[in-house]
Amino acid sequence: xxxxxxxxxxxxxxxxxxxxxxxxxxxxxxxxxxxxxxxxxxxxxxxxxxxxxxxxxxxxxxxxxxxxxxxxxxxxxxxxxxxxxxxxxxxxxxxxxxxxxxxxxxxxxxxxxxxxxxxxxxxxxxxxxxxxxxxxxxxxxxxxxxxxxxxxxxxxxxxxxxxxxxxxxxxxxxxxxxxxxxxxxxxxxxxxxxxxxxxxxxxxxxxxxxxxxxxxxxxxx
Numbered sequence: 001x002x003x004x005x006x007x008x009x010x011x012x013x014x015x016x017x018x019x020x021x022x023x024x025x026x027x028x029x030x031x032x033x034x035x036x037x038x039x040x041x042x043x044x045x046x047x048x049x050x051x052x053x054x055x056x057x058x059x060x061x062x063x064x065x066x067x068x069x070x071x072x073x074x075x076x077x078x079x080x081x082x083x084x085x086x087x088x089x090x091x092x093x094x095x096x097x098x099x100x101x102x103x104x105x106x107x108x109x110x111x112x113x114x115x116x117x118x119x120x121x122x123x124x125x126x127x128x129x130x131x132x133x134x135x136x137x138x139x140x141x142x143x144x145x146x147x148x149x150x151x152x153x154x155x156x157x158x159x160x161x162x163x164x165x166x167x168x169x170x171x172x173x174x175x176x177x178x179x180x181x182x183x184x185x186x187x188x189x190x191x192x193x194x195x196x197x198x199x200x201x202x203x204x205x206x207x208x209x210x211x212x213x214x215x216x217x218x219x220x221x
Contacts, residue, residue, distance in 0.1 A: 003086075003202045005193045007186060008038035013045070013075065016083075017066060020146040023085055027144065033091075035196060036083040037189035040075040044163060047071055047137060054164040061159060068147040070124070070137040071167030078155030078175070080188050082148050084196065089143040091201050098200075099124050099136055102149050105195035106134050109151075112191065113181040123166060126151075128179060131172035132165060152176065153188050 008016070016038065023034070044055055044063045047070035054072045055063055061074075075081060088098060103119040106126045110117045110133065117126045117133055126134040134151040152175035160173040176183060183191075196202070 003033040003035060003197065005035040005037060005189075007189060008036055010039050010041065010077065013040045013043045013062075013064060016040070017064075020083055020085060021067075024141055024144050024146050027085075027087075027142075029087075029090070031087070033087060033202060034085045035193060036085065037193070038081050038083075039077055039079055039185055040081060042074070042076040042159060044072055044074055044159075045137075051167065054167050055162070056164065057162045059162060061162070066147075068137040068139045070135075072163045073135050073137065073150065073166060074159045074163060075150060076155055076159060078153055078177075078185070080151045080153050080185050080192070082151070082189070082192065082196070083146060084148050084200065085144065085146055086200060086202075087144050088140065093200070095138070095140060098138065098145060101199035101201075102136050102196070105192060105199045106149065106151060108195045108199075109188070109192045110176070110181075113176065113183065115176070115179050115181060123168065125166065128174055131174040133174055133176070133179075135166060151188065151192070153183065153185055 042061045044058060044061055046065045047068050050071045103126055107117050115128060117128050119126055124136040125132055134149055136149050137147050138145050139147050154177035155175050157173055165171045165173055
């Protein structure tokens with residue numbers, strides 16, 4: 001079964017989160033897998049077991065408690081957020097397999113841009129010289145996943161100083177721009193999705209990318 005990648009542009013966090021929940025709760029065994037690529041306005045999100053004290057000073061940025069794993073993170077303009085809505089049972093993937101697939105896709109993408117990045121098993125995500133470039137946070141329900149990954153492309157990194165990113169005090173955060181890579185969000189999405197298709201084992205490989213990403217679609221109801 002093939003997957004569909006959607007470019008959603010800049011969309012508010014909470015409606016998108018609720019749409020992911022609806023898609024996961026109502027999908028049937030025959031439903032297609034989807035990959036939503038987008039960016040959010042500024043927001044801090046707290047995972048289910050997050051310690052609220054890791055939000056040092058929210059200021060004017062909203063804080064939303066959500067249903068993924070992990071601690072606190074920041075989403076904002078210039079960050080590519082990718083939500084794989086994947087039937088794990090159908091693909092024969094466990095949770096660790098899924099995390100590894102997402103991290104491997106990110107490492108492969110940034111390698112194309114001349115950047116060497118690595119995952120850290122004790123702290124999911126992708127790092128460059130100890131600084132966090134991308135985060136991973138997931139929820140599994142009914143054998144399917146939602147939430148996903150966030151890759152810092154070209155963004156204002158200052159809000160990360162208002163939190164302990166992913167619960168780690170003093171963790172440095174970088175983006176592709178600060179590492180010398182100039183690329184737009186849509187171009188990043190176009191190049192990342194084929195990596196995801198490969199590492200997730202999605203049927204059809206990357207063939208669906210050119211058809212889906214140019215289309216700006218509304219959040220599915």
